[in-house]
Amino acid sequence: MTAFHLHNKTFLVTGASSGIGRQVAISICEMGGNVVITGRNEERLNETLSMLKSGENKSIQAELLDEQEVQRLVSALPLLDGIVNCAGTVSPYPIKFLSDKKIDEVFNINYKVQVVLTAQATRAKKLNKGASVVFLSSISALHPHRGGALYAGSKAAIEAFSKVVALEFFHLQIRSNCIAPAMVKTPMYDKAEAQGTKEQMDAHISKYPLGAGTPEDVANAAIFLLSDASKWITGTTITLDGGFLLGGL
Amino acid sequence: MDITTFISQIENEIEELTPGSLKPETEFTSLKEWSSMHVLILIALIDTEYNVTITGADLQQCKSVNDLFNVVKSRV
Numbered sequence: 001m002t003a004f005h006l007h008n009k010t011f012l013v014t015g016a017s018s019g020i021g022r023q024v025a026i027s028i029c030e031m032g033g034n035v036v037i038t039g040r041n042e043e044r045l046n047e048t049l050s051m052l053k054s055g056e057n058k059s060i061q062a063e064l065l066d067e068q069e070v071q072r073l074v075s076a077l078p079l080l081d082g083i084v085n086c087a088g089t090v091s092p093y094p095i096k097f098l099s100d101k102k103i104d105e106v107f108n109i110n111y112k113v114q115v116v117l118t119a120q121a122t123r124a125k126k127l128n129k130g131a132s133v134v135f136l137s138s139i140s141a142l143h144p145h146r147g148g149a150l151y152a153g154s155k156a157a158i159e160a161f162s163k164v165v166a167l168e169f170f171h172l173q174i175r176s177n178c179i180a181p182a183m184v185k186t187p188m189y190d191k192a193e194a195q196g197t198k199e200q201m202d203a204h205i206s207k208y209p210l211g212a213g214t215p216e217d218v219a220n221a222a223i224f225l226l227s228d229a230s231k232w233i234t235g236t237t238i239t240l241d242g243g244f245l246l247g248g249l
Numbered sequence: 250m251d252i253t254t255f256i257s258q259i260e261n262e263i264e265e266l267t268p269g270s271l272k273p274e275t276e277f278t279s280l281k282e283w284s285s286m287h288v289l290i291l292i293a294l295i296d297t298e299y300n301v302t303i304t305g306a307d308l309q310q311c312k313s314v315n316d317l318f319n320v321v322k323s324r325v
């Protein structure tokens with residue numbers, strides 16, 4: 001059997017009620033793994049559950065901004081071979097208008113929640129030896145855009161956090177890595193487009209030699225990072241940008 | 250809400266505009282150096298001052314300052 005399979009492994013996927021998280025859950029099952037999926041919207045979460053064709057899977061609805069709900073989620077978890085942190089938000093806002101409230105809106109879900117979840121899951125010893133943790137960063141962590149102070153900042157923060165996870169848990173062979181995509185066609189893409197105009201988004205995507213990403217493109221990178229095929233990779237970020245950052249178009 | 254205040258708020262936030270140059274009938278796209286940054290500023294200004302959510306698509310529908318004023322007014 002190839003090192004890329006996920007047989008006999010179980011993963012937690014956050015943000016599984018939509019976009020990238022939903023596809024990550026589907027792809028994990030296709031590669032022979034099992035998932036615990038979580039999200040806020042129960043209806044869309046169950047929809048994801050019904051799209052999983054194999055495996056022993058379970059869904060747990062949770063509002064991750066509530067620390068007690070994180071506790072409830074963690075105590076209901078089986079032993080895990082990894083976590084894919086896909087819950088997140090984008091909210092473009094120019095610096096002049098930022099406030100405590102705006103900072104919390106973005107940083108709480110994009111950073112704080114993932115830190116608290118990692119803390120609780122590791123303290124409760126829910127991660128097996130050799131587990132793999134994946135965080136969704138973005139190309140904006142290193143290549144920010146106007147209006148992206150909080151989003152880019154939260155992604156840069158999660159990349160730094162991921163490296164510390166790699167350093168604090170290597171004795172258990174637990175690995176931690178980030179995936180940094182450019183624009184991917186999900187509901188978040190539509191939300192980002194609505195903040196500007198379709199023409200602006202199309203003009204942006206025209207600079208991607210391979211076009212906009214799909215949730216499958218991101219899920220495949222996550223599968224690689226979860227599988228033993230990447231067992232010598234930790235503390236890094238994989239960029240998925242369809243060639244955008246080459247800057248040649 | 251009144252259009253004079255609305256206009257002076259916009260002029261105050263968009264530094265490239267000369268105070269007094271914006272009129273109710275001014276079309277946004279006719280403004281020199283109108284950019285995606287100004288779209289972000291208008292959306293954030295209206296959210297902050299009027300608690301009204303405007304999308305990029307809304308803004309595209311609004312040709313003039315007066316059009317935008319009317320949309321915001323209808324949603325406060």
Ligand SMILES: NC(=O)c1ccc[n+]([C@@H]2O[C@H](COP(=O)([O-])OP(=O)(O)OC[C@H]3O[C@@H](n4cnc5c(N)ncnc54)[C@H](OP(=O)(O)O)[C@@H]3O)[C@@H](O)[C@H]2O)c1
Binds near residue numbers: 086090185188
């Ligand atoms: N799409 C892109 O272009 C792109 C590019 C770069 C990076 N990313 C990153 O990839 C990740 C996934 O993005 P996506 O495009 O799949 O976004 P999405 O379709 O908007 O999905 C976001 C997910 O996060 C969940 N979530 C948000 N707030 C939550 C909360 N308080 N508690 C629990 N769950 C919460 C949502 O749950 P509910 O829907 O149930 O509320 C949803 O499942 C994000 O971290 C994003 O920053 C996306």
